Amino acid sequence: MSAVWPHLPVLQVLIPLFGALLAGLLRRPTPAYVLATAVSWVAPLIAGALLWQVVQTGPISYHIGGWAPPWGIEYRIDVLNALVLVLVTAVGAVIMPFARLSVAFEVGEGREAWFYCMYLLCLTGLLGITVTGDAFNAFVFLEISSLSSYVLIALGHDRRALLSSFQYLIMGTIGATFYVIGIGLLYLVTGTLNMADLAARLGPAWAEHSRAIVAALAFVTVGISLKLGLFPLHVWLPNAYAYAPSWVTAFLAGTATKVAIYLLVRFYFSIFGIAIDLRLLPIADVIIVLSLAAMLIASLVAVFEANLKRLLAYSSVAQIGYITLGIGLANQAALTGALVHVVNHALMKAALFLAAGAIFYRAHTTELKELAGIGRRMPLTIAAFTIAGLGLVGTPGTSGFISKWYLMVGALGAGQWIPAFVIVASSLIALIYVGRVLEIVWMREPSAQMAAVGDPPLSMLLPLVVLSLATIYLGIDTEWTAGIASMASTILLGGLR
């Protein structure tokens, strides 16, 4: 065990990577599923160990192949990315039992092994982005996760999944290109790709190359904003989420956008923020304005949406607005709120999309008008949906309240009344769209064709219930989420120039 311990950072990425290869070779659904589950369940153990280690002893630096940075690739783990690692791996592990039946139903014979192969590759990519301390290495992992997620989305049962996946591919590639252009500019200016090294060298280079650095910041920000679905660069997201297999949507909603947010935070606070005074640049203002627009507009679109999965997807765009708002406000409370919401939103959105998946598994539709009264047929599923939905609104006693609380305090602390108002207004709109769904599923009379529908099997129900209970638990005990997020934001803000 002690021999493995120092290599945990690289094992976090290697195990899913080799798992993916193996799953591709296995070719048969059941062994591939068992393998994917095993990998998914080992990953959070590693992530948890890393988080524990980081909290106890401070940041870990791991040199790949023994090559010292800045020449070799460095994996660097601090509280922030340890938290994201735990989140991503935990979401993967919890929702894994749901996959077996749902994927068999939606993806179909013969493609299941490839599906798990792609899932593990995607997990590899996401964990890689999170763990690495090298800007170009992050790009490589970004591409691994993106390419595999295009495939995962295209496996949806609806033919529109192909178009959605294609659009996502184009947009994702533009985003990745922008990112790599930004990295390229930084490399030209500083001659390094290591993140810590970049932070150290950008400051001295600022006097001479300020234009190039500003351009690099703009390219990186826009590139990552595309990946995380910041309004108005979000248009790929609703379709991709709506037409992907249900389980994939739950996985991506809980992990992919969150990792992109992590990358933005990393560049913003640990690289550019250390080197130059970001208050001189309008980046934060633009992010705040776009976030506010996302919170209002995407929520309003969700109010009118006719399909449950699209409704939830637009709600994701709005909720991502909360997170980027906290990043833009950049004070202790707001940034803590943003990071807490990364975790809380990931868990509740995963629960909501799983519920949508369970509904599709039983009722074969997610069109709202056909779901009248389904709460009486699938009481446990819809009860879990209700809890997570209340979390989305920010009801006290749920985790959503905690994040919004911090954001609200952060906005008011910064003397920003408009964001504070928009947080409240957007919560009200969320209440409308969640309330609309709840009214349809609980209060209306069930239609005749839903007569035989019932709650899904335990393997699907359990992840759903666990995630929705987490929504309540994290609304009461905030030591892990808010505590660690607050620790992370203290470190991030402490380094700012």
Add this chain to the structure above:
Amino acid sequence: MTASLVVPPAVLLIGGGLVLPLLQGWLRRVAILVLPLATLYLIWQVPDGIVLAVPFLDYTLALVKGDALSRLFATIFAVMALAGGLFALNQKRTVELSAAFCYAGGAIGVVFAGDLLTVFIFWEMMAIASTLVIWSAGPSARAAGLRYAVIHLLGGVLLMAGITGEIANTGSLAFGKMALDTVPRWLILAGFLVNAAAPPFSSWLPDAYVESSWSGMVFLSAFTTKTAVYVLLRGFPGAELLVYLGLFMVFYGIVYAILENDMRRILAYSIVNQVGFMVTGIGIGTEMALNGAAAHAFAHIIYKALLLMSAGSVLYMTGKRKCTDLGGLFRTMPLTTVCGIIGALSISAFPLTSGFISKSMISEAAGLAHLEVVWYLLAAASAGVFLHAGVKFPWFVFFQKDSGLRPPDPPWNMRAAMLFFAALCLGLGIAPGPLYAILPFAVHFEPYTAPHVVFQLQLLLFSGLAFFLMLGWLQRTLTITLDIDWLYRRLGVVLVRRLDRWVQTLRSGLAAAATHGARGGASWLHRHHGSDGILARTWPTGLMALWTTLILAAYLVLSYW
């Protein structure tokens, strides 16, 4: 009495409410009666000061903080839960009683809350639980329940915004007396007032409450408005605005109750009216006025519940709720009639009933504070209360014409609940000492002085006389519908009618404008955000790419500026 052993009373009742659906048969009946009693015991174990504090985020929440005012309100809430539970034993919908217990638990949580955030949490719990109480009446209550929920969640948002602002301003969660000098505090006041059914949000109460079941409304009448009275007492005693709002509510309730034909709607309007008395007392803000408001809340919960139990019994036995369909029930429902009359006398503040010993305190406080106009208005309103609730309700339901209905008195448990509260009404009226002893301030007030009693009797006598003098005209129109608008004419209050018509025109004009605006706004929203709108439809890939470029350009241009 060890402080460390305290179980929060609210938690017991809420937990019990949640467990209740799992129990059946006699176990359930026992639980329904034991839970409120155990809660009552716990309430009296809460000593003064903060008893239970938990850390939450960067703050400490004082989940349970005791003092005389908290215990007073918590006591009556627990007693109400007990009597309501007894009354509702044969309610077939199990959800209702569970929700009602959670609702009562939420109310107890609010009155023991030592900080604003705890208030808010229990406040929202009450909103949800009370909505469930309304909804459990069945499909007919669905729309009204939804409207109710929306209003209360709106109130919750106002409150939340105010609380966060207050914390940002002062850095403290503490819930004490607040001067109305900042925006957040106005927001908090507005949030409280929504629940107190203050204008312009008075209409949610009669709109939603009457749609609840025969037992549901008994619970609803007690908790929401009285918790609002409690938080106003705690947070804004002596705020002058409350005097005017309170007086408005007093007369709003009277006018609409006189116009009304549905027996439970009459009583719903009279809740607004009675809460108006309390809000006025809080606005006056002297120790006696605050004592009066608190005592009146205590007494009002009992007699209003009693009135609604008797109305609920009638509804339960006959299924009818319109005054015009009822009448002559005294022959076969003697006990319900007597209890209804006791409740009616109490609400009219008849001497020797609980209403007299509490309401006279508020009037007396207004007099002592030299608020002559307020005193006269309150006196006039007392006459109005007697008219609409004291005489009109029992007369039209139990006497008047013979409707031909011959229902017997309701089952034993409902009779027992009514007798219990009727006894409390009379007991408190005859011996107010125990109630006065638990009021927040020392009482220097003697209700049974000759001038008080004579004045009140004269007032009641003449308004009663007025009612029966006009009964002759009343009965002619009654066979078709209860059209009382001639009452204004005969009484020479033409002004009221004019004003009413003028307000109606203005209101319909405003409503039309608002509807037009809302419709226009909604269609604008739908045009842009609806599934075919520019913001919701799937853009061509090229357009997405264009936007990416535009955002990049925006960053660069703004940065190089």
